[in-house]
Amino acid sequence: MRVKFKIYRYQPEVREEPYFDTFEFDAEPTDRVLDGLNHIRWQMDGTLVLRRSCQQGICGSDAMRINGANRLACKVLIGDVGAKITIEPLMGFRVIKDLVVDMDDFFEQYRSVLPYMITEKPPPEVERLQSPAEREVYDDTTKCILCAACTTACPSFWSNRDFVGPAAIVQAHRFIFDSRDEGTDERLEVLGERDGVWRCRTIFNCTEACPRDIKITRAIGEVKKAIALKGA
Amino acid sequence: MSKHVHTYDALVVGGGGAGLMAAVYLTRQPGLRTAVLSKLYPTRSHTGTAQGGISASLGNMGEEDSWEWHAFDTVKGGDYLGDQDAIEIMCREAPEVVYDLEHMGLPFSRTDDGRIAQRRFGGHTQNYGESLVRRSCYAADRTGHMILQTLYQQSIKHGVRFFDEFQVVDLLIDDGGCRGAVALELRTGDLHVFRSKALVLATGGYGRIWEITSNAITLTGDGLFVSARCGIPLEDMEFFQFHPTGIWKLGFLITEGVRGEGGILRNSEGERFMERYAPSLKDLASRDVVSRAIYKEIRAGRGIDGRRYVHLDATHLGADVIEQKLPEIADFCRIYLGIDPVTDPMPVQPTAHFAMGGIPTDIHGAVLALDGSVIRGLYAAGECACVSVHGANRLGTNSLLDLVVFGRRAGIAMADHCAAAELLPVGDDPAGRARADLERLWATAGKDGEKAAEIRREMSELMMNNVSVFRTEELLIEAKEKLAELKERADRIAIDDPSRGFNLDLTEAWETQGMVVLAQVITECALHRTESRGAHSREDFPDRDDENWLKHTLAVLRDGTVEIGYKPVSFTRFEPKEGVS
Incomplete structure (x- = not known):
């Protein structure tokens, strides 16, 4: 099929203002959008820049806006989005060059929720026990690949960049509901602050944007409930 | 001299499983300054794609297991080319590192009594080859993802300094040893000189050399290339594993876990052809055996529709097994192939997957020169290294094990080295x-x-x-x-x-x-x-x-x-x- 890629360009060393470039070429409907971008880079214009690595939806490098929706370019087939494809960088982060955005603040917010196992008790010689049911409670949020598709789809984040954002809350959820972890109080305190979970207005954009199908809004709801119960 | 010069005790090049394990152990040493250089954000590393599991003879499934049997399987799987001293260490330390990962928070799948769940994998047997044993510890089919996330979390907890999107383009090595590395800061295009007492290369594999590969586009063998240019030998480079079940044309993997759960390979005649090639282990024979069998079937005209693939059939496993134990695979098939593994067989072909060869090291990760002497201050671990535990062919689930065992050993050895070593001087223009x-x-x-x-x-x-x-x-x-x-x-x-x-x-x-x-x-x-x-x-x-x-x-x-x-x-x-x- 003949496809037309309209791509956001920002080349600060050459041109001050961002602009759009259009590329037309033949592609298979089963090609990934990332294949199309690679085709452009390798056959048409080597100056186009994006992040990419695994090409199979697990590394989280290539989140971008594809026809207005946050998607991983390697997890969307051209045939599924149509012949006219508009590609833009994630919204809400500073653009460094073309589709590459500054992720520093995103990872800072991630760090702020203490995204690691906190335990006081020394571990046993062997594994700590955890029942399949206890394991199931936080299974969904362990799938997060930190691609930022959710956070940059969130209107609350767009209007307030200090909002910790859905991705960081997902990462916190994974520990808050892990029966082995003992750091819940500290995390709930961080998330209970002004720029924590209460900035979430339950808009569901995050859930829709997640390439891992994590039920993010539900996870955020569970964290809100945990904070409310703790306060009560 | 470049305007960007940084000095650390220990440098880790690469932010995947081996590098982060080394970093976690380095930062447990008080007072030691450690930095990780990665050409990606570390959570983008390819360890994250590993699906099936990490092997350890825990014997959690009501079957007896022992590290000696694991060692035997590893030696035999590697066709006797693996170094048995290193293999013994890896298999003996396997339970300890798996418990270590669990203590760090890794969300392993669990047995009904709450222990780490285990499943079968090709080549892993009981009693020196008698029958298959459940030795692979897993977290659904995203074990590598969970290892990578857990080690990144621990690195943050322990305050590891990260230089994200810094690509190492040269090493500072002379007769006196390794003095550091030169890295390109991708965001600016500036070169930075990193001086160190000890440096570990953990840069992963180089599957992109082949057309059909499971490897990320960034797996280009940088660590091996910069080493080889400095005169460091490369060991056993003729041994590169082709995994039998790559998704047709795309190359990325359908985990061996599918066959571990009972999936079957079939040719165009619907025949379970592995019965002819490996009568006892059948579909779970070692990867080299299965890859060759598929090639032979294709060559004999028994590829599906005469094309270069065969079928991996999991339709008899039932929706529950597939959704519970292999959710990522089901997702792959639906997105990329438009098929449902619950009802349709999956098209697979051998795909360039794993480098058994690499930078030669001793059992502490120290890199060895051609004459067998240690290169002072230089270490390597993970897929870019060759210790050699995989010999001529790697068993499934032994790669994640290799990363954490030898990443850890390198971290510990480097910390010891740094305690005694001086920072070596570098020349006027190291970059x-x-x-x-x-x-x-x-x-x-x-x-x-x-x-x-x-x-x-x-x-x-x-x-x-x-x-x-x-x-x-x-x-x-x-x-x-x-x-x-x-x-x-x-x-x-x-x-x-x-x-x-x-x-x-x-x-x-x-x-x-x-x-x-x-x-x-x-x-x-x-x-x-x-x-x-x-x-x-x-x-x-x-x-x-x-x-x-x-x-x-x-x-x-x-x-x-x-x-x-x-x-x-x-x-x-x-x-x-x-x-x-």
């Missing part, structure tokens, strides 16, 4: 060579010349056709000649992008030049080894030849040519036996 390389490429921007993408395409097709599952002298000599041409053309690459910041065009060109050199090394090693062993299968020398070839290959780059030497295999308790599956 000089790297700057010359990159400026040469920058100067080509917009000019006429060879295109890196075209060279990569030709190289990867050549390697797929001539230097993959089956090899012959004729094919290898042809590959060698064509690679020499490609090498010349790679020196004349011209890029499009003149800018300094985030110049992907430039880094891809640099990586391409490195990969062509590694392809030459691989081909030369494959040409020299006139036997068939593990993943290295010579149709003109179909038998294993222990008398002449029970030894490791060492390849050294000298003035653009590849020189070949050898070193003995370490034996402890298992004498070579003929392979029976």
